[in-house]
Amino acid sequence: MSASLPAVSSSPRLLAGLLFAAYSALSVNRHRQMRSTGYDLGIFEQAVRSYAHLRPPIADLKGPGFNLLGDHFHPVIILAAPFYRIFPSPITLLVLQAALLALSAVPVTRLAIEFCGHRAGVCLGLAYGLSWGIQQAVVFDFHEVAFAVPLLARSVELLARRSWRAAAGWALPLLLVKEDQAFIVAAIGAYIFWRGRRGLGALVAAVAVEVGALAVVIIIPAFNPHHSYPYGKTAGSISSLPVPVTKEETVLALLAPTLFFALRSPLVLIAAPSLLARFWTSSPNLWGTRFHYNAVLMPIVFIAFADGLARMRASDRVVLLRAARVAPILALLGAMSVPQPLRSVLDPASWRVPEQVRTAEALLRTIPDGTDVAAANRVAPQLTGRCRVFRFLSEPTPRFRPEWVVTTGAPYEQSMIADLPSLGYRVAARATGITVYRRTVAVRLPPGGLRRPLRRA
Template sequence: MSSPRLLSCLLFAAYSALSVNRHRQMRSTGYDLGIFEQAVRSYAHLRPPIADLKGPGFNLLGDHFHPILVLAAPFYRMFPSPVTLLVLQAALLALSAVPVTRLAIDFCGHRAGVCLGLAYGLSWGIQQAVVFDFHEIAFAVPLLARSVELLARRRWSAAAGWALPLLLVKEDQAFIVAAIGVYIFRQGHRRLGALVTAAAVAVGALAVLVIIPAFNPHHSYPYDKTAGSISSLPVPVTKEETILALLAPTLFFALRSPLVLLAVPSLLARFWTSNPMLWGSRFHYNAVLMPIIFIAFADGLARMRASGRVAALRGARVAPILALIIAMCVPQPLWRVLDPASWRVPEQVRAAEALLRIIPDEADVAAANRIAPQLTGRCRVFRFLSEPTPQFRPEWVATTGAPYEQSMIADLPSLGYSVVARAAGITIYRRTRTVLRDSGRLRRGAG
């Protein structure tokens, strides 16, 4: 087995262990693992991608344009579990290390290339995607890694062919595809570059202006400059710190390659929004930038080697090793898999799992965020806080009693719910046949 493939297999094992173990310990969330499981589960049964956690009957194509999720459906049909999505994501992210490492070996030599590929696999952008549930963006990472590798090898048509499927991953990938088109255009292949750029603009505009509004209940695109702003949360880092964090793992040698410019449109789009969560280094938002940054790193080192200067040759040999040392020294989630204590499932979690078995399969449940992905594989799950309402009352409710839930919990008796069981910090309610007061009128709760 070649070094790039062996490295990919090792990363797959580590990524899978991290994300699956996190789910086993009930640290995954309805936003977003539960939402994507609902959509993929619908696809697996040849139905539209309904995600009730976003709202009863909500078609997830009204949130983002990601038809590529259909590719996950056959795997989910064979293994219907949220774990399937986590393992699939781990495989996709690990697969992206193959083109990165292969190019690095060809451009920098075997030892330096393997070090660079491992530094990529351990990069914070990839690890943050692994450790936070499942996202459709996992499909983009290997596609982008292969496309940028081909750009570095000056294989323009093949690079364009691998870039265009990115438009089916998510509407914001149009920024990167357009950048790839412009890059090809600037390299002298104007017709091909113009076609790729035009395709990116056309598909991106179609998704944002037509397709998503057509499926959205408000008939609009829900993510403009201000939509989704989470102003109550602290900003984890500034925009400048995010740029520094992206370039520092490459010792800034990525700046020696024009390929690094492919990351600029995507970053500008994120920094333009008023949602501070999009500016920082957490979650999955930076995963697609990692292949660009590290392939630019390898390309920049190759340009240094080509210069023939002694200092440049020495720097090109040492830089990948230093990058790997930096990646290994920075505290990251992946190191948890080396801690035996992290593999133990707490008794409280086991008690919670037993409690949730009270809720029967195929039941309608309004569940708290941390509980939702434990139920989405076998129940129709709604978001507790949004549901229940006087107009829509699922039969079951499962809460964690978190402070932000208290107001809604206090309303449950008036909506016809009573406690069924309580353990491990979870309380389960069930709708009962009681007389309710709603806007001054008596209503008989449904059984």
């Protein structure tokens, strides 16, 4: 018995190490193939780069001189600055995100092993690591929510263990990750209140509401150029908005990886306020299963899965006992059978950098370090580490004309590309779908401006 303890205790860390390698390989390889984007990897690199040099988090891709605290309240990203100062590259952020997401598998797997046994617990932990919500976060560049996932996993693990004060202590830092994490922290406080620690639960919920309101009403507007919360207009009413299939599909997709056994644990209710807040908005991007929005819900759902299985194993009903034994294996088989981005890591062809990408990289190297560039979304993160990069389409304008412009020729860029000659730009280089323009002509605007207004896609 004692000989098996080291293997049991080391399994969560070994699993996290494997996931870290897989996540890093996937995201870094996508960046090498120019599949990362300015929205949002380039934006976060600009902010972290500013922090690393002890400056405010300016992200010029959001607008010249835009302070990113005027977009979201995420002071936690300053923790990435020391790593970026040592390794100044967007790859640093991708690897850091991979580490944070992989780290979240440790508390999930550890609790699952304790509640369900070693083999079942490892299967459940691996199913979590391969879950679609985590993989979608890995494949969509870098986001601040990566810091929330391990914090939340640890907090919900402690809730399952009834360690109320420790769970609260791990939950409160979520308020520094992003303003919408207040919904989850308030839910954790409500859960603690419901389970009997009323004073502690009420305090956690009150702090979540106050910090969330402070961020949305005061802090973000103070840094925003329009002195408002930029996402307030996306709010709607559940009763006034039609409930499309995507919302229902998202709920099913969250529960299906657990074979719906997560519903046997009250811990799953912690995910409800955050999910309802997303459904409340009028932005379809927040309703579905794409992007990074569901990553923070995965630890909740899978820890509820482990807790639900433990409740089933304590039952005297044979059908529940048998279901609890096979559920983790079935969950793992299900996670492995669903086509997901991590599969590409096993494909040798996916590791080859296309020749057109190498040509594009050589083309971008003709742009000197430290210069101002208006770059297309797919090109921006290739330049943010060494240039001041703006968003092509928003810039250039008659009043602000960066020295360089890089376009990809996408259909939505065509109207703006047609305006470049009138702004004094000429083609400097062109290859493989990428065109580099340089401002070489001084433009004297007539008193009424350009004869026709600049078109925007």
